[in-house]
Each structure stands twice: as structure tokens, then as C-alpha cells.
Ligand SMILES: Nc1ncnc2c1ncn2[C@@H]1O[C@H](COP(=O)(O)OP(=O)(O)OP(=O)(O)O)[C@@H](O)[C@H]1O
Ligand SMILES: [Mg+2]
């Protein structure tokens with residue numbers, strides 16, 4: 001065997017070794033974990049991130065009497081930095097001593113929806129799902145662009161995580177949203193379902209899961225925080241029902257309803273797959289109400305056909321705009337009633 | 340440790356649509372990359388199986404939840420079912436080359452070639468998924484396996500035109516990096532889908548499926564001028580009817596020429612000037628779709644603006660990837676295999 005072959009083969013072996021290594025590195029690089037653990041453990045971060053996230057939101061609230069102690073701690077803006085510190089443990093300790101939080105009273109917030117960050121899913125060499133010549137990444141960008149125009153017409157400030165065909169990590173997407181201090185984060189995706197006959201839309205927001213695997217992983221991770229799962233779980237659930245989740249749910253419902261109502265007219269076989277919770281990474285790390293809408297199904301041939309037509313994509317954009325507007329109006333009304 | 344146990348080296352081409360295996364015991368097999376699970380109790384009773392692989396899965400598609408696990412980035416989502424499906428395909432291929440699960444089974448060392456796109460996003464998932472099915476595992480990109488098998492590691496360009504994707508890989512005497520590779524999503528599948536649409540435009544009542552259309556393409560696909568009209572038979576309102584699909588076939592097959600040619604014209608000028616001519620003259624077409632009549636010639640002609648070049652087709656598009664993988668497996672050192680467990 002000649003030298004060149006040997007050399008390249010060695011590179012291939014090394015690359016494989018680094019993948020094996022990467023399995024260990026990956027989990028420790030995403031901090032909290034320091035020892036070697038399988039990739040899936042990353043998901044165990046979900047509940048922790050969520051706790052931290054909400055704790056920070058909560059810490060940033062206007063000081064009501066019983067929150068004072070916690071709000072001494074300034075929120076840190078970088079979500080990973082937050083994780084890296086031990087502060088969340090302290091926060092949690094404080095937190096446990098406090099009375100159970102009630103659902104947030106919206107009137108405590110000077111809320112207004114002004115800035116919307118649209119997130120066209122995938123991009124660059126990440127095509128997303130594909131149907132024929134159509135790639136998810138192209139469709140999501142097209143729909144987002146249409147949506148941006150509509151929202152701008154309404155006088156809203158709109159930004160996009162990408163305006164062209166490039167790859168952006170989920171982490172960056174969330175970071176953009178946080179840095180720009182968006183009021184809403186809307187991620188647009190196209191679904192792919194194994195049962196190809198089904199065509200449907202669904203909208204996700206961040207929420208707890210019943211998946212026993214995630215719970216077990218969370219248990220492993222949370223061990224280091226000094227709490228037992230039994231203490232952790234209700235805590236998580238209470239916090240989840242709190243501000244962000246409630247808002248995200250409302251937004252998701254608005255958008256899902258609007259999507260289904262208007263698309264169903266032109267696409268009668270469409271299934272309303274409803275609003276669901278899932279620990280999507282972009283939703284975990286965003287610090288504002290955030291949803292991920294699967295606006296169509298490329299796995300279905302008829303849907304694929306529809307998606308190839310501009311009028312249908314426009315329909316989707318219109319429906320999304322209506323949903324977002326509806327949510328913004330809800331907020332406004334609460335505010336007006338409150339003041 | 341290999342110890343005294345017998346060793347079986349295998350090269351596997353894990354494709355979106357077809358997967359092939361070549362083993363050091365001389366066995367070679369190819370299967371459709373489909374996995375199907377019976378949809379319900381009835382289907383399970385009828386099929387008498389919990390899982391179906393390859394042709395059998397396709398043949399019973401009405402009764403199974405049919406998946407091509409590497410298709411369209413599915414496994415990237417890490418769904419349990421797709422991971423199981425990939426495992427099943429691998430196990431099935433191993434069974435075909437004589438690996439049984441008993442104690443006497445040899446130590447299996449596998450080099451698995453996967454589509455370049457999957458290599459970018461799924462490598463880790465795949466490794467996790469395939470872990471445990473073989474004793475040692477190496478994952479490489481499919482075009483690299485082809486290049487290795489053909490000894491075309493220096494100043495050549497492999498274009499693997501498969502089902503889901505067309506992968507370009509410039510070989511410059513090193514393990515291909517991101518900048519050496521390109522992926523287009525026009526390939527066999529996009530031809531099939533376009534062909535289906537075009538035929539339906541001409542014969543709106545024809546009862547045809549993408550599976551039928553794919554077979555016609557594999558038999559009669561061409562670019563350039565037609566040698567003879569393409570005539571097939573399909574039911575219209577239940578009655579077998581002759582269809583002339585010559586124009587549709589030509590249009591559908593030619594739909595991939597321009598994107599591939601454009602990518603070539605974009606990729607070649609980026610190579611260091613002193614090597615460009617050499618690369619232009621060692622362009623290698625592989626993958627099932629490269630067998631379309633006239634395609635090689637059309638792509639070679641597209642190099643005219645750059646001063647011409649030579650495009651060759653591999654001899655055996657079905658097994659070149661698997662053979663390349665086997666060559667890698669045989670060339671890797673025992674010490675290297677011992678690390679790749
Ligand atoms: N004789 C033929 N003429 C034209 N196309 C063919 C022929 N034989 C097979 N094909 C097509 O080749 C494709 C399969 O090729 P191949 O096995 O290289 O793909 P794959 O490796 O599974 O896919 P990918 O590389 O995208 O992962 C299918 O689209 C099939 O229809
Ligand atoms: Mg292939």
C-alpha cells in the first residue's frame with residue numbers, strides 16, 4: 001500500500017476516533033456535566049435550563065414583596081454563562097423557601113408586543129426535510145419573508161435569524177433572539193411524517209415531558225444540584241406554568257387556530273394536530289414567549305404540490321400573521337383593562 | 340482484541356435507497372433500504388413478522404409503516420424508530436454475508452459508507468445506532484469510499500449520483516473536508532417525482548405510482564436524443580393502456596444535468612490552478628443514477644467552457660461503494676481496528 005493511501009486511511013481512523021471522543025466531549029462542553037456521558041444526556045439539560053431561565057425571568061420581575069430576596073441577584077444574559085455558574089443552585093435554594101408562586105399576574109408587566117424575531121428553520125447544508133425538489137429550508141425562508149412583510153405593514157419591528165440560505169446553529173438562533181430582546185420568537189418549520197397520507201399542522205411550545213427517559217436523565221443531572229427529583233419535579237411544574245410557558249401557550253394556540261382555520265379552507269383534508277409541548281432547543285434557550293410551528297407536511301404529496309405554489313405559502317404567512325396579531329391584541333387588552 | 344477468533348471484514352454502502360455489502364468472504368448483496376413495521380395487529384398476523392426489510396417491505400407497503408431511515412435527514416432527529424431501522428438494515432446485510440448471532444460468529448469489522456450529507460449531521464447518531472451490531476466500526480463518507488476503492492485519492496472528482504442526493508467530492512490527497520464536498524438534492528428521487536408529474540400531466544387518469552415510474556426510469560432513462568420511443572403500459576380507469584412517455588422521460592432525466600453541470604463549473608475553478616486540468620480529466624461518476632444513458636456524455640460536454648475534460652463511469656455502480664469500504668477495512672491495521680470499538 002502506498003504512503004498516500006496509508007496517510008488518508010489514518011486520517012479516516014482519526015476522524016472516527018474523534019467522533020467517539022466527541023461523544024464524551026459534547027456532553028461536557030455543554031457544561032454542567034463534567035464526566036463522559038452519552039449525547040442523549042444533553043436533553044437532561046432541558047429541565048435545568050428551563051429552571052434557570054424561569055428563575056432569571058422571575059428574578060428580573062419588578063420587585064413584589066416576597067420576591068425581593070431573589071431579585072438581588074442580577075440576571076446574567078448568556079444562558080450558558082448562567083449555567084456555568086452555581087448561582088442557579090443558590091437561586092433555587094432561595095426559591096424553595098418562598099411560598100408557592102401563583103400564576104403570574106399579567107398586569108405586573110409593562111408588556112407590549114413590538115419586536116418579533118422570525119426564525120426560518122434550517123438553512124445552508126442543513127436542508128431540513130425534503131419533498132421532491134422542495135427543501136424545507138427554502139420553504140421556511142420564503143414563508144418567513146412573506147410573513148415579515150405582513151407584520152411590518154402592521155407596524156411591528158421584525159428581524160429574521162437568517163435572510164438567506166445559510167446554516168445557523170440553534171444556539172445562535174436563540175442567542176440572536178435574546179440579544180435583540182425580541183418580544184416574540186416564532187420558528188417556522190415544515191413537517192415530515194412517516195405516515196405519508198397524513199397532512200397536518202402543529203404548533204409547539206416548551207413544556208415538560210412525560211417521557212420517562214428524559215425524567216430519568218433529568219434525575220441524573222439534578223443529582224448534582226443537591227435536590228431530589230421529588231423536590232425538583234413540582235418545582236419545575238410550577239415554574240413552567242408560570243409566565244413564559246403560559247404566554248408561549250397562548251401564542252401557540254392563537255397561531256395554531258389561525259393556521260388551521262385558514263388553511264383548512266383551501267386544503268380540506270388538513271388535520272389539526274394541535275398545540276403540543278416539546279423540549280426543542282430553540283425554545284429552551286429563548287427568553288421570550290417562543291413557539292415552533294410546523295406549518296405543513298412535505299411528506300404528503302398533495303401538500304408538497306400545494307407548497308410549490310406561491311399562493312399557498314402566502315396563505316400560510318397570512319395565517320401566521322393573523323395568529324401573531326391575535327396574540328398581540330390579547331396582551332393589549334389585558335393591559336388596557338389593567339391600567 | 341481480535342485474538343484467535345476469525346475476522347470478517349465488511350464494506351457497507353448505506354444508501355438512501357439501496358444498501359450494499361461486500362465481505363471478505365466473497366459475499367456481495369444489495370437490498371432496498373426500506374424497513375417496514377406492520378401497521379396493526381391484522382397486518383402482523385398476515386405478514387407473520389414484526390419487521391420487514393428491503394424488497395419484502397416495499398412489496399407489502401400497504402400493510403406496513405414504510406421507512407427509508409436515511410432519507411431526508413430523518414435520522415438526524417434521532418427518532419428511535421429510524422435508529423432501529425438503520426440497525427435492522429445493517430443486521431440484515433450482515434446476515435446476508437453469513438454473520439449469525441451465535442458464539443462461533445467471527446469478529447466483524449465494518450466500514451460503513453454513508454451519504455456525505457448524513458456524514459455532516461448524523462455521524463454521531465449513526466455511530467450510536469450501529470454501536471454493538473459489529474465489533475469494530477468505521478464510518479466514512481460514501482464518495483470517499485468509492486474514491487478509495489478506485490485508488491483515485493489524488494486530483495480526482497467523484498460525483499455520486501444516488502437516489503436522494505448527488506454528492507461531489509474532490510480528492511486532493513487528504514481525507515475530504517467540508518470544502519471538498521458539495522451536495523445537491525437533485526438525483527434519482529427528484530427525477531422520479533418529476534417524471535410522475537409529467538406523465539400525469541399528459542395522462543391525468545393514469546393509475547401510476549412513484550414505484551412504477553422508478554422502474555421505467557431504470558429501464559428506459561436517457562438524456563439527449565431518444566434511441567427509440569419509450570412506451571409503457573399502465574392502467575387507466577382500470578384498463579391496461581399503452582402510454583408514450585418519451586418526452587416526459589427525457590425532460591425528467593435531463594432535469595439533473597444542469598444543476599450538476601453548474602456545480603461542476605463552480606467547483607472546478609476553486610481547485611489550485613496547477614491541478615485543475617488533472618481533476619477535470621479524472622471525473623468519476625458513481626451511484627445508481629449515473630447509469631442513465633447519455634448522462635456521462637452530457638456532463639463531459641458541459642466541461643467545454645473550462646476547456647474540456649474526461650468523465651468516466653465506475654464499472655459497477657451497485658457495489659463500488661461497498662467494495663471501497665471493504666478495501667478500507669482490509670487496509671486498516673489491527674491496532675487501528677482495536678481502537679474503533
Ligand atoms: N439503470 C438505472 N438507470 C437510472 N437510474 C437508476 C438505474 N438503476 C438505479 N437507478 C437509480 O439510482 C438510484 C439509487 O442509486 P444508489 O443506490 O446509488 O442510491 P443511494 O446510495 O441509495 O442514494 P444516496 O446516494 O442518495 O444515498 C435510484 O434513484 C434508482 O432509481
Ligand atoms: Mg449512495
Ligand SMILES: [Zn+2]
Nearest residue numbers: 121128189190
Ligand atoms: Zn424542521
